[in-house]
Amino acid sequence: MKSTLSHRCARMAAAGALSFALLAGSATGIATAATPKPTPSGSKYASPAAGSLTVKASATEVKAGGKVTFTGRSKGLAVGSKVVLQHKNKGKWTTLQASTTIKQGSSYSLDAKLNTKGKEELRVKDGETVSPTVTVTVK
Structure with a gap:
């Protein structure tokens, strides 16, 4: 035993x-x-640790004063992080009055009224993390 x-x-x-x-x-x-992996010095791309954002506009054309909903997902950003909508004005990115927070599941949705006629280049931003641009034509 x-x-x-x-x-x-x-x-x-x-x-x-x-x-x-x-x-x-x-x-x-x-x-x-x-x-x-380290990013090359002077690279225009954010490091993988910084995270990423996507963006999609609910419409590509809208009447002046019309509402557009912007939706997307984040990767590498904390739930509750604040994202803001920006547009390109005279070659500079300007923050608009539309913002929201990243929800559980890494998604976000925000509404914005677009008043300036013409082609608007828009993106969402959280700190140094920015999305690709989307274009909405305001008539």
């Missing part, structure tokens, strides 16, 4: 040591895989 018990203990100790070794090696691999 004693020899069976000692064999079981030895097997359990060996299995535990093997499990520990496998987990330790796996954790090292995960830590290495999660390390972000």
Whole structure:
């Protein structure tokens, strides 16, 4: 009986040591895989750690004063982060009076009334993270 018990203990100790070794090696691999690659100096693109935003406008044409809903998703941004709508005015990005927060599931939705006639270049922004631009024609 004693020899069976000692064999079981030895097997359990060996299995535990093997499990520990496998987990330790796996954790090292995960830590290495999660390390972000450096971005080239002077790159116009944000680093992967900064996150990303997408944007889609509910309409590509609207009458002056009409409402457009902007929706999108975020990646790498915290739930509750504030996103603002911006438009390009004389070559500079200006923040409009439309903002919202990132919801659970990494999505957002915001409404904006567009008054300036012409082609509006718009984007959403959270800190240094910006979306691609969308164009809405205001008639």
